[in-house]
Amino acid sequence: MTSSIRQPLHRTLGLTDDEFDRIEERLDRVPNDFELAVFSLLWSEHCGYKHSARLLRRFPSAGEHVLQGPGENAGVVAVGDGLALAFKVESHNHPSAVEPFQGAATGVGGILRDIVAMGARPIALLDSIRFGELEEPHQRWLFANAVAGIGHYGNCVGVPNVGGECVFDSAYRHNCLVNAMCVGLLPADRVTRATASGPGNLIVLYGATTGRDGIGGASALASQELSDDDADKRPTVQIGDPFMGKKLIEVSLELVEERHVVSLQDLGAAGLASSLSEMAARGGSGVDVHLDRVPQREAGMVPAEIMISESQERMVAVVSPERLDAAEAVFRKWELPSAVLGEVTDTGLLRCFFDSDEVGSIAATHLTDAPRYDVARHPRVPSARPTTDAPVEASPAQFLQLLGSQNVASRAWVYEQYDHLVQSRTVRRPGLDAAVLTLSGRRGLAVSLDGAGRLARIDPRTGGSLAVLEAARNVACAGGRPIAMTNCLNFGNPEKAEIAWELAETIEGMALACEALETPIVSGNVSLYNETDGEAIYPTPAVGCVGLVDDVHAVPGRWRAGDVVLILGRGARRLAGSEYQAVCLGTAGGELEQLDLAAEVALIEGLWRIAPEVSLLHDVAEGGLAVALAESAIWSDLGAELDLEWDAAMLFGEGAGQAVVACAPDRVSLVHELGVPSREIGRVGGTSLLGIELKELASTYGDGLARVMMG
Numbered sequence: 001m002t003s004s005i006r007q008p009l010h011r012t013l014g015l016t017d018d019e020f021d022r023i024e025e026r027l028d029r030v031p032n033d034f035e036l037a038v039f040s041l042l043w044s045e046h047c048g049y050k051h052s053a054r055l056l057r058r059f060p061s062a063g064e065h066v067l068q069g070p071g072e073n074a075g076v077v078a079v080g081d082g083l084a085l086a087f088k089v090e091s092h093n094h095p096s097a098v099e100p101f102q103g104a105a106t107g108v109g110g111i112l113r114d115i116v117a118m119g120a121r122p123i124a125l126l127d128s129i130r131f132g133e134l135e136e137p138h139q140r141w142l143f144a145n146a147v148a149g150i151g152h153y154g155n156c157v158g159v160p161n162v163g164g165e166c167v168f169d170s171a172y173r174h175n176c177l178v179n180a181m182c183v184g185l186l187p188a189d190r191v192t193r194a195t196a197s198g199p200g201n202l203i204v205l206y207g208a209t210t211g212r213d214g215i216g217g218a219s220a221l222a223s224q225e226l227s228d229d230d231a232d233k234r235p236t237v238q239i240g241d242p243f244m245g246k247k248l249i250e251v252s253l254e255l256v257e258e259r260h261v262v263s264l265q266d267l268g269a270a271g272l273a274s275s276l277s278e279m280a281a282r283g284g285s286g287v288d289v290h291l292d293r294v295p296q297r298e299a300g301m302v303p304a305e306i307m308i309s310e311s312q313e314r315m316v317a318v319v320s321p322e323r324l325d326a327a328e329a330v331f332r333k334w335e336l337p338s339a340v341l342g343e344v345t346d347t348g349l350l351r352c353f354f355d356s357d358e359v360g361s362i363a364a365t366h367l368t369d370a371p372r373y374d375v376a377r378h379p380r381v382p383s384a385r386p387t388t389d390a391p392v393e394a395s396p397a398q399f400l401q402l403l404g405s406q407n408v409a410s411r412a413w414v415y416e417q418y419d420h421l422v423q424s425r426t427v428r429r430p431g432l433d434a435a436v437l438t439l440s441g442r443r444g445l446a447v448s449l450d451g452a453g454r455l456a457r458i459d460p461r462t463g464g465s466l467a468v469l470e471a472a473r474n475v476a477c478a479g480g481r482p483i484a485m486t487n488c489l490n491f492g493n494p495e496k497a498e499i500a501w502e503l504a505e506t507i508e509g510m511a512l513a514c515e516a517l518e519t520p521i522v523s524g525n526v527s528l529y530n531e532t533d534g535e536a537i538y539p540t541p542a543v544g545c546v547g548l549v550d551d552v553h554a555v556p557g558r559w560r561a562g563d564v565v566l567i568l569g570r571g572a573r574r575l576a577g578s579e580y581q582a583v584c585l586g587t588a589g590g591e592l593e594q595l596d597l598a599a600e601v602a603l604i605e606g607l608w609r610i611a612p613e614v615s616l617l618h619d620v621a622e623g624g625l626a627v628a629l630a631e632s633a634i635w636s637d638l639g640a641e642l643d644l645e646w647d648a649a650m651l652f653g654e655g656a657g658q659a660v661v662a663c664a665p666d667r668v669s670l671v672h673e674l675g676v677p678s679r680e681i682g683r684v685g686g687t688s689l690l691g692i693e694l695k696e697l698a699s700t701y702g703d704g705l706a707r708v709m710m711g
Contacts, residue, residue, distance in 0.1 A: 075522025409704025446480025480547025492536025
């Protein structure tokens with residue numbers, strides 16, 4: 001039925017008139033204010049994926065290693081020796097734009113809990129962050145505080161931060177991006193799923209107490225555009241407590257290891273409302289919950305506030321009655337608050353009570369089955385800016401200018417604030433391509449998180465493919481065979497035809513690359529409405545890749561004197577979308593290289609196969625071939641004599657797969673036999689590169705980001 005009387009509240013909560021009508025039809029009555037608040041968050045873009053769910057079906061999600069694909073807190077893949085990896089990337093963009101330290105810190109806390117909810121111990125963090133250009137004091141403040149928040153939470157809980165990326169562009173001036181990825185390790189036969197099953201089993205909330213902080217935070221902020229007066233939204237940003245988070249990790253893993261729980265679920269966006277409805281819907285069950293039993297740290301909280309609070313460091317467990325005493329003993333041991341809120345039922349309803357009064361009753365599937373929208377799509381009109389496709393002669397001065405620029409210079413200023421050695425698994429530290437961690441024996445894990453922005457702005461489909469391919473190349477350069485991906489899709493307002501087109505095209509490009517690699521996407525997140533006063537960010541897919549390393553002792557390291565230097569892959573021959581184009585020429589636009597996916601896959605396979613036989617492998621990415629060579633020399637503290645011309649497109653072009661290889665002379669034939677285009681360009685030795693002293697290169701590259709952060 002459809003009511004002729006409109007309630008102003010539904011619009012205030014972000015629901016459309018049509019969505020309000022749908023709610024009435026599903027309930028067969030008018031919802032009360034409590035129910036409307038719950039619907040507004042579960043049907044928000046952040047929780048309901050209203051504009052992306054249908055598109056995401058395009059991703060391949062099955063494969064020989066996959067134990068759990070999309071639909072749970074994280075994807076899980078088997079890695080041999082009875083072990084599995086749980087991993088996922090999540091966004092905390094809008095909260096970080098409002099309050100960068102807490103927004104970034106709680107983003108890390110949230111992704112840690114997603115991994116723990118699968119029964120896995122977190123072993124690595126990565127982050128992909130993007131801000132406006134750092135000449136602006138406000139951008140430096142945002143960036144510095146977000147990095148501090150990431151480091152604070154990860155360092156306090158004792159999980160190493162081993163990689164990622166940071167990018168600076170005016171496109172992110174009003175909407176910074178903070179994407180956090182976590183990888184966890186667990187026994188392959190002990191994957192825990194967030195399902196409320198078994199009528200009579202108990203719903204137990206444990207962790208931090210509940211307050212008003214974060215009410216409508218991640219779910220509301222991530223489902224709307226921002227405006228320039230959003231300082232007043234700071235109260236909606238969650239507040240993190242990493243020391244409580246550490247206890248929560250240990251308690252959750254002990255509960256799982258001792259088999260005291262049936263399932264676990266993180267309390268993130270939309271709090272209890274989201275967690276309980278999702279658990280019930282997955283289990284085909286219902287849940288009765290008594291909100292007055294929730295441990296609160298603020299007096300006078302009303303049922304709706306308790307239900308949708310996004311207070312951090314909280315989890316829900318489903319516990320059988322006979323295991324309750326054992327579970328509570330664990331909570332007491334770790335001095336963690338807990339409460340039995342209710343029980344699993346066979347009604348299919350999420351029923352909420354307060355002081356014995358029923359305050360809401362909704363079928364769980366009504367909440368999790370949000371409306372799905374197909375928006376008309378129109379390709380964006382190409383920019384009329386210069387293309388610079390004509391031959392350009394570069395110079396050493398331009399090379400140094402590029403090497404010290406914000407998007408190319410060393411990220412040491414960032415990762416030196418993170419503990420990347422805690423837990424003693426880190427074999428390869430941040431600084432060059434993927435990180436490597438030990439798994440069991442000599443076997444290891446290579447992991448990388450990479451994104452595309454400016455290139456995806458020019459061509460979203462190609463940009464989507466490039467994000468996948470760069471993540472895979474980075475893993476392959478560390479000796480890892482890519483086995484699975486995760487992703488975070490960061491876009492503007494999906495209700496606009498051009499943004500809808502960008503989203504669909506990017507997903508298609510990613511799917512094509514994953515299919516060519518035979519590498520599934522097993523988890524992910526979508527962050528839309530990254531737009532302020534009508535100005536959207538670039539289409540920005542961030543892709544995390546995990547790969548298996550057969551022998552961590554054979555991971556390529558540094559090039560050595562006398563090594564032959566080669567380049568593998570055809571590489572780019574255009575400057576469109578490159579850092580050189582932006583930094584040295586002051587232009588943007590053009591046409592990207594047409595990708596040859598078969599050649600890209602052959603390069604990636606060749607890289608991980610040859611890795612144990614060579615001294616160094618390094619992916620050519622931001623800044624092109626010349627920057628990759630400089631990074632290799634600086635990483636190795638040794639120059640090279642190279643036979644290269646100062647052709648800008650050859651030295652600085654981006655957008656097609658290429659890698660630097662250095663190996664002993666007796667290994668060169670193995671490189672040529674890979675079946676991938678290869679070319680010898682010189683020998684390692686000396687104190688210079690491309691005619692510039694290594695000391696000058698290292699100083700320019702190493703101090704670039706630190707100099708600009710000093711203002």
